[in-house]
Amino acid sequence: MDQLVSQLLLGLVSGALLVLLALGLNLIFGLLEFINFSHGALYMVGAYVASYLAAATGSIWLALLVVPIVMLLVGAGLERTIIRPMYGRDQVDALLLTFGLTYVLIEGIRMIAGSGGRRVRAPELLDFQVPLGIGRPIPAYLLFVVLVVALVVGGLWLFLQRTDVGLVVRAGIRDHVMIRALGVRFDRYRTLVFAIGVAVAGIAGVLTGPITGVYPEMGADILILAFVVVVVGGMGSFWGAVAAGLLIGVLVSLTTLYASVYAGIVPFVLMILVMTFRPRGLLGAT
Amino acid sequence: MRVTAALVASAALLVSACGGTVAGGGGGGGGASDEPLRVGVITGLTGAYVQLGEEQRAGAELAVQALDGMAGDRPIELIVRDDQLKPDVALREAQALVQEEQVDFLTGCVSAATTLAVNQIASQAGVPYLGTCQTEQLNRPPNYDPEVTYHLAPTPSQAIKAGSPFICGQLGQRVFLLMPDYAFGHEQETAYKNAIPQQSGCSVVGTAYFPLGTTDFNPYIPTIEGSGADALVFGGAGRDQVSFLRQAEQFGLTDRIRTFISIEDLTFDEELGFDLIDGTWAMAAFYWNVDDPGVQEYVEAFRTEYGRPPGGYGVYLWNALHLIAQGVEEGADSPEAFSEFMSGREVSLAQGEMTVRECDHQALAPVYILEGLSAEEAADRGGDPQFGLRAVVETVPGTEEYAPTCEEVQTEFQRAG
Numbered sequence: 001m002d003q004l005v006s007q008l009l010l011g012l013v014s015g016a017l018l019v020l021l022a023l024g025l026n027l028i029f030g031l032l033e034f035i036n037f038s039h040g041a042l043y044m045v046g047a048y049v050a051s052y053l054a055a056a057t058g059s060i061w062l063a064l065l066v067v068p069i070v071m072l073l074v075g076a077g078l079e080r081t082i083i084r085p086m087y088g089r090d091q092v093d094a095l096l097l098t099f100g101l102t103y104v105l106i107e108g109i110r111m112i113a114g115s116g117g118r119r120v121r122a123p124e125l126l127d128f129q130v131p132l133g134i135g136r137p138i139p140a141y142l143l144f145v146v147l148v149v150a151l152v153v154g155g156l157w158l159f160l161q162r163t164d165v166g167l168v169v170r171a172g173i174r175d176h177v178m179i180r181a182l183g184v185r186f187d188r189y190r191t192l193v194f195a196i197g198v199a200v201a202g203i204a205g206v207l208t209g210p211i212t213g214v215y216p217e218m219g220a221d222i223l224i225l226a227f228v229v230v231v232v233g234g235m236g237s238f239w240g241a242v243a244a245g246l247l248i249g250v251l252v253s254l255t256t257l258y259a260s261v262y263a264g265i266v267p268f269v270l271m272i273l274v275m276t277f278r279p280r281g282l283l284g285a286t
Numbered sequence: 287m288r289v290t291a292a293l294v295a296s297a298a299l300l301v302s303a304c305g306g307t308v309a310g311g312g313g314g315g316g317g318a319s320d321e322p323l324r325v326g327v328i329t330g331l332t333g334a335y336v337q338l339g340e341e342q343r344a345g346a347e348l349a350v351q352a353l354d355g356m357a358g359d360r361p362i363e364l365i366v367r368d369d370q371l372k373p374d375v376a377l378r379e380a381q382a383l384v385q386e387e388q389v390d391f392l393t394g395c396v397s398a399a400t401t402l403a404v405n406q407i408a409s410q411a412g413v414p415y416l417g418t419c420q421t422e423q424l425n426r427p428p429n430y431d432p433e434v435t436y437h438l439a440p441t442p443s444q445a446i447k448a449g450s451p452f453i454c455g456q457l458g459q460r461v462f463l464l465m466p467d468y469a470f471g472h473e474q475e476t477a478y479k480n481a482i483p484q485q486s487g488c489s490v491v492g493t494a495y496f497p498l499g500t501t502d503f504n505p506y507i508p509t510i511e512g513s514g515a516d517a518l519v520f521g522g523a524g525r526d527q528v529s530f531l532r533q534a535e536q537f538g539l540t541d542r543i544r545t546f547i548s549i550e551d552l553t554f555d556e557e558l559g560f561d562l563i564d565g566t567w568a569m570a571a572f573y574w575n576v577d578d579p580g581v582q583e584y585v586e587a588f589r590t591e592y593g594r595p596p597g598g599y600g601v602y603l604w605n606a607l608h609l610i611a612q613g614v615e616e617g618a619d620s621p622e623a624f625s626e627f628m629s630g631r632e633v634s635l636a637q638g639e640m641t642v643r644e645c646d647h648q649a650l651a652p653v654y655i656l657e658g659l660s661a662e663e664a665a666d667r668g669g670d671p672q673f674g675l676r677a678v679v680e681t682v683p684g685t686e687e688y689a690p691t692c693e694e695v696q697t698e699f700q701r702a703g
Contacts, residue, residue: 003508003509003511003512006507006508007505007508007509010504010505010507010508011505013504014502014504014505017502115336115337116337116553116556116557117525117528117557118557119557119558119559121561122536129537129538135508136507136508136511136537139536139537141536142504142536208501210532210536211501211502211504211529211532211533211536212501212502212528212529212532212533213525213528213529213532213557215525215528217525218501221499221501222501252502252505253504253505256494256505256506256509257505257508257509257512260493260494260495260496260506260509261467261495263495263496263497263505264467264496264497264500
């Protein structure tokens with residue numbers, strides 16, 4: 001029983017990071033209506049920025065504050081220069097553009113930082129195990145990751161629900177033609193949403209560094225899973241991404257316990273089932 | 287979507303065009319005495335193992351430098367090609383090397399899949415090929431061609447047979463295997479499941495697989511602990527190894543369960559750092575601080591050029607070039623003569639004492655058992671405060687005791703017809 005509980009809890013932790021990555025992807029898809037293929041590479045850039053800041057300051061604390069701001073600016077810059085001309089064109093154009101951007105970013109990082117990975121340590125303050133009373137103790141850093149993810153998810157939700165900007169964004173997701181007709185300068189909101197999506201990916205990158213290390217291809221490894229989360233949750237659905245991320249984390253974790261050889265395909269089997277029987281996703285709009 | 291479909295179709299066409307059938311060519315060897323000796327090196331210079339491929343290129347280039355660029359009275363010319371770790375690219379590049387470049391020898395590889403592709407071309411063209419990645423398949427039917435095929439790296443079963451007595455004797459008798467879910471991981475699992483029960487009182491209590499490129503190993507931790515294991519063998523390499531050890535350390539797993547790394551390479555050790563390596567064990571076919579003149583000659587050459595000791599993959603190319611040069615110097619510049627030169631050859635090169643046995647051209651070289659050190663121990667026991675991450679605690683000599691016997695090999699060949 002203890003082991004089952006441990007697997008469940010660790011599944012939730014694994015799912016939390018997927019949630020963060022999928023939420024940024026989902027937000028951009030919701031408003032800009034294209035799949036940002038470079039999302040994984042931008043997550044990697046965030047992780048690299050964090051690794052240099054951590055090396056300079058000795059921990060990731062400063063990175064957690066600085067990286068979202070840096071990535072917000074990077075996102076805004078990208079949207080204003082190369083993403084904006086894609087609006088109104090075929091979705092495939094934006095897909096191909098961000099696909100190309102992925103390779104430029106990966107090779108750029110390789111040129112700057114080399115092909116090898118960089119080490120990032122979890123903060124010393126969190127270098128202990130937390131006994132939960134049931135199951136085996138969990139590293140404090142992993143619980144911290146869950147806490148940060150919960151704060152980011154909550155913050156994003158409040159931003160979308162309780163602010164005027166969020167109201168326009170939500171309205172834009174439903175019908176951006178109408179929003180424009182009402183005289184809203186919609187381009188600014190697109191820039192903001194793309195930048196926020198990239199900043200959230202950056203936060204995911206900061207949090208992942210101490211768990212897996214930082215390396216040029218790290219975004220490619222996880223992006224596919226993030227896509228699966230978005231599809232399973234429902235394209236454009238906020239809580240769908242949260243639910244699907246956690247569900248996939250738990251399912252993979254439990255499969256690891258009973259039949260590890262199948263753990264890698266579980267998310268894809270789930271995606272096929274959802275696409276077959278509930279094409280709009282678990283919590284997607286009808 | 288039509289655009290995407292067209293792109294996919296184009297890519298598929300390109301791939302199929304690249305992976306076409308193979309014509310003979312080359313017919314290496316037998317060049318005039320002062321004609322350049324052309325050696326084709328095919329390795330992964332892009333893709334997941336780029337560092338290992340680059341090191342193979344460095345190993346070959348340094349060997350040529352150490353030989354003063356000459357094999358006997360023939361100047362050595364290296365032609366290096368990237369197989370991108372893809373069998374179809376390896377086929378194409380190997381074909382280009384034998385047909386267009388007219389190479390006399392082929393060597394290199396970091397992936398088992400590409401080594402078989404290169405060997406196929408070598409066999410058709412009659413060009414000797416010195417394979418350099420750890421696989422059971424290169425010198426077994428239907429791939430082995432006694433005229434051209436040589437295997438300088440240890441097979442997984444060889445290394446595992448050599449390492450298992452240490453695992454069971456020193457680390458624990460209830461062993462859990464955590465293996466990558468692809469051919470190499472399954473080959474390792476089979477070898478461990480054969481070797482470990484042969485050690486008195488020792489058994490495999492559980493096995494789990496992880497997909498190549500796994501970043502999240504957290505779910506595996508309770509699975510391993512729940513098995514009751516007191517020793518863990520991790521069969522992944524590269525990035526998987528870094529991710530796993532980082533997460534295992536966060537859980538304190540490596541303090542509770544003695545952890546043995548099947549595939550060690552300095553490139554990844556550096557990224558792991560002392561904190562993660564301390565308190566783990568590993569095995570390797572090469573380690574830079576081994577006290578042997580042949581090993582140290584290569585280490586010195588590498589350090590002089592690159593300012594750091596080499597990892598474990600360039601050594602096979604260093605050895606390959608030395609063997610080729612020595613053979614050519616002794617007049618073995620045709621495939622037949624080279625086969626005669628290599629069969630049963632005993633040499634002392636950068637892996638220590640090594641024999642290339644006659645029955646399957648498999649190199650039998652030592653396997654080193656390594657202990658991970660702390661930063662404090664590094665200078666004393668590891669020989670270097672920066673790179674002395676491990677120290678040799680046991681050297682298992684390269685003998686037939688740890689490989690399938692020639693009798694078993696012959697039976698396998700007869701069975702395959």
